[in-house]
Each structure stands twice: as C-alpha cells, then as structure tokens.
Amino acid sequence: MIELIKTPEAKQAVARKILEALHDWFEVDENREKYISACVNWTFLAAKENDEYVGFLCLKETAKETVEIAVMGVLKEFHRHGFGRQLFESAKKIAVDSGYSFMQVKTVQPGMYPDYDITNRFYQACGFKEFEVINEIWGEENPCQIYVQYLK
Numbered sequence: 001m002i003e004l005i006k007t008p009e010a011k012q013a014v015a016r017k018i019l020e021a022l023h024d025w026f027e028v029d030e031n032r033e034k035y036i037s038a039c040v041n042w043t044f045l046a047a048k049e050n051d052e053y054v055g056f057l058c059l060k061e062t063a064k065e066t067v068e069i070a071v072m073g074v075l076k077e078f079h080r081h082g083f084g085r086q087l088f089e090s091a092k093k094i095a096v097d098s099g100y101s102f103m104q105v106k107t108v109q110p111g112m113y114p115d116y117d118i119t120n121r122f123y124q125a126c127g128f129k130e131f132e133v134i135n136e137i138w139g140e141e142n143p144c145q146i147y148v149q150y151l152k
Helices: 007-023 029-041 085-095 114-125
Strands: 002-005 043-049 052-063 066-074 101-106 129-134 145-152
Touching: 002 007, 002 085, 002 101, 002 145, 007 043, 007 066, 029 043, 029 052, 029 066, 043 085, 052 085, 085 101, 101 114, 114 145
Parallel strands: 066 101
Antiparallel strands: 002 043, 043 052, 052 066, 101 145, 129 145
C-alpha cells in the first residue's frame, strides 16, 4: 500500500528509519541527515506492508516543467517485491496530474558499485533514459548519472 504522508514529523521518522537501514547507499551521515531534514518540504510517498513502513520516495520540483526523485529507498529485505515500482508509479501519477513534463533522478554512474548498478537497472526498468554524467556533483569517485523521463 502506498500512502501520501503530509506531516513533517512522520516524513522524517519514515525517512530516518529507511535511510539508516540502507547504509550501503546512504553511508555518509551528513548527506543522510540532509535528506531527512529536507524531506519535510517535498511530496512524500511511503510504502507500507503489514502496518510497517518499508520504503519511501520524495519528489521535488527542480524547474517549472520538471520534478525530481530527490531521494528514494526500500528496505533491502523488501527489494524485488514491487514496492519500488509502486512508489515510482504513484509518484509518476502525481507528477503527471500536477502538470509536469519531465521527471529526473540522479544516481551513481553504472559500473562504479554493484549496489548502485542494481539502482541503475531499476530506474532503467521504470523507463528512465540516460541523460548525462557529471563528475563535479559528487566527485570523480562517484560520477553522477542523471536519468530523465518524458511524462506526457
């Protein structure tokens, strides 16, 4: 089940639970805390299984026509159970209904780390297309892969 969470406290509690459990992806404490703090300002969707939150996705506007998946995570034991896809499909519907033309997401370029290769395959399976790689965002050791998707 996917639900839209609106209260800042609930957003931060869910984000903290999920991101702290996903240490392989969110290992830098300072960056993780930035996501947890910032999520209160974004559209926040959460996936629930048996009354427990198992994943979430945040959307933020980056331009008049573009929305970004700012942060997303699903507990590792729930990977490949459809929660990520459900979160994405719900987010896409919100973006389309809100009139956005494009959705983007940033992750680490394929071939750098096995866990991020899984993430890249997920976004590609959701219909995202490679747009650009920018080394200056996260550094040479973590080249930023930007994916985009046309929503119309």
